[in-house]
Amino acid sequence: MAGGGTFREFPWEAVLRVRDDDPLGSEFVARLERTTGDRSVGVTDLVSLRPAFYRMLGPPVAMPPARQARIDQGRALHRLLGARLAREGALEARVRRGGLVGRIDLLTDVPVEVKTAGQTVEPSTLPAERPEHVEQLGMYCALLDRPVGRLLTLVGEAGKVRDVQAVDLAFGSPEKIYLEMARRADLLRAAWKAESVDGLPRCPWFGRGCEFAEAGVCSCTGTEPTSVPIPGEVVRIDSREDIRRRVLSELSEPFSFDVSGPVWRFREILYPRRAYFERVSPVPEGPSGRGITLEKDLYARLTESLESGPAGEVAVLPSRATEPMEEVVGFRGTPLLVRTSRAWQPYRAEELVPRAPQYALELGLRCALTGATSGYLVLGYERAETDRDRLQLLTLEFDTVTPFSRLLRERTRALSDALRDAAPASLARCPDWMVADCPYRSECGCGGSPARVTR
Numbered sequence: 001m002a003g004g005g006t007f008r009e010f011p012w013e014a015v016l017r018v019r020d021d022d023p024l025g026s027e028f029v030a031r032l033e034r035t036t037g038d039r040s041v042g043v044t045d046l047v048s049l050r051p052a053f054y055r056m057l058g059p060p061v062a063m064p065p066a067r068q069a070r071i072d073q074g075r076a077l078h079r080l081l082g083a084r085l086a087r088e089g090a091l092e093a094r095v096r097r098g099g100l101v102g103r104i105d106l107l108t109d110v111p112v113e114v115k116t117a118g119q120t121v122e123p124s125t126l127p128a129e130r131p132e133h134v135e136q137l138g139m140y141c142a143l144l145d146r147p148v149g150r151l152l153t154l155v156g157e158a159g160k161v162r163d164v165q166a167v168d169l170a171f172g173s174p175e176k177i178y179l180e181m182a183r184r185a186d187l188l189r190a191a192w193k194a195e196s197v198d199g200l201p202r203c204p205w206f207g208r209g210c211e212f213a214e215a216g217v218c219s220c221t222g223t224e225p226t227s228v229p230i231p232g233e234v235v236r237i238d239s240r241e242d243i244r245r246r247v248l249s250e251l252s253e254p255f256s257f258d259v260s261g262p263v264w265r266f267r268e269i270l271y272p273r274r275a276y277f278e279r280v281s282p283v284p285e286g287p288s289g290r291g292i293t294l295e296k297d298l299y300a301r302l303t304e305s306l307e308s309g310p311a312g313e314v315a316v317l318p319s320r321a322t323e324p325m326e327e328v329v330g331f332r333g334t335p336l337l338v339r340t341s342r343a344w345q346p347y348r349a350e351e352l353v354p355r356a357p358q359y360a361l362e363l364g365l366r367c368a369l370t371g372a373t374s375g376y377l378v379l380g381y382e383r384a385e386t387d388r389d390r391l392q393l394l395t396l397e398f399d400t401v402t403p404f405s406r407l408l409r410e411r412t413r414a415l416s417d418a419l420r421d422a423a424p425a426s427l428a429r430c431p432d433w434m435v436a437d438c439p440y441r442s443e444c445g446c447g448g449s450p451a452r453v454t455r
């Protein structure tokens with residue numbers, strides 16, 4: 001079996017039915033044919049162009065521990081938000097216009113940007129005091145072509161939200177903001193192409209702590225120009241006491257969120273022994289992204305086609321547990337898994353499990369975590385010559401997700417025990433197709449055959 005036959009203790013195949021979803025598949029193919037091939041630029045990149053440049057072309061940079069702790073705390077609060085505010089709207093809603101993309105924290109009647117802070121500021125001073133928050137919100141409004149957005153500031157500390165500020169901001173011209181976004185995206189693409197940061201404005205938060213400055217990667221002095229400010233587009237600011245009260249009551253229960261848990265991603269449940277070695281002896285990341293292509297690869301084209309529908313059609317689904325930390329993305333409310341394959345032929349529905357069990361398992365885990373009983377598998381075939389043959393959509397239906405919940409629970413515990421006891425051999429070994437490229441072969445000695453297998 002291509003998946004290595006490492007899941008026999010979890011009899012999950014009997015609960016699963018796989019079928020080709022022709023109408024939806026055809027809709028995706030039509031979208032794929034309309035993709036532009038341009039590299040997308042995200043809103044967070046447009047707020048801070050130089051870090052976006054370095055993330056693609058600079059050397060790996062360590063995050064200062066204090067900043068990492070703030071990021072972890074922010075993640076925890078966002079996860080909490082997902083669990084408790086899912087009724088309010090779509091979470092992490094994808095929106096795309098032209099080659100510009102955004103993930104809106106919460107899409108209700110307005111786009112909502114959620115921030116965490118040590119304290120709130122007077123609403124009328126937000127454009128001056130928190131320009132990057134206002135700028136990001138303005139960009140989401142521009143992508144949606146809506147004039148009003150909401151800034152939700154959560155004031156929290158270890159496991160508790162103490163206060164919430166909800167403020168609606170109206171922007172004079174979303175179109176003007178969009179044009180400024182397009183201008184910045186052009187600057188960034190040109191800088192990537194020239195492999196030179198010189199034409200990019202410095203960040204608005206210069207001097208307030210930056211990993212690229214601390215690592216000596218970015219040499220900005222503070223005298224460089226900044227971007228044309230978007231906060232100047234704000235024409236009205238309204239405090240929303242009604243929203244503040246509602247959100248505070250939803251979030252006021254204390255919560256626990258352990259970001260140091262053993263499982264971060266679903267693939268760690270599939271391949272726990274590899275996860276063990278990645279955790280105890282991580283392989284350093286590549287030195288830089290120099291030479292990285294600005295053309296879209298197939299995965300990026302698939303993502304573009306999926307996200308090219310109405311805003312919020314692709315959004316994060318609320319999880320029932322805090323692990324894995326990886327989000328479950330849904331399409332029209334159904335869990336979605338997107339993968340590319342080097343297989344020469346598309347899988348017939350009945351051969352998916354024997355030939356590539358990892359896809360069904362990973363989707364099953366995502367369904368178990370979100371309480372869904374079906375999911376979409378989008379497969380992109382890299383060797384195909386036309387878009388029609390390049391994209392396949394399969395629908396997987398589960399009579400029950402109990403075997404996947406069990407797999408999740410038991411492998412989480414096994415990985416945790418193996419890390420504690422330094423005992424990787426106690427973990428299920430990976431399938432044979434992973435052995436050839438595995439950097440841990442000498443330490444692990446799994447005994448797998450390092451033959452290259454086409455998945």
Ligand code: SF4
Pocket residue numbers: 050051201202203205206207210211212213218219220
């Ligand atoms: S050093 Fe300055 S311009 Fe460079 S990434 Fe940091 S804040 Fe931005």
Ligand code: SF4
Pocket residue numbers: 273274277428429430431434435438439440441442444445446447448
């Ligand atoms: S050597 Fe084999 S079992 Fe061990 S981590 Fe690598 S692929 Fe997995």
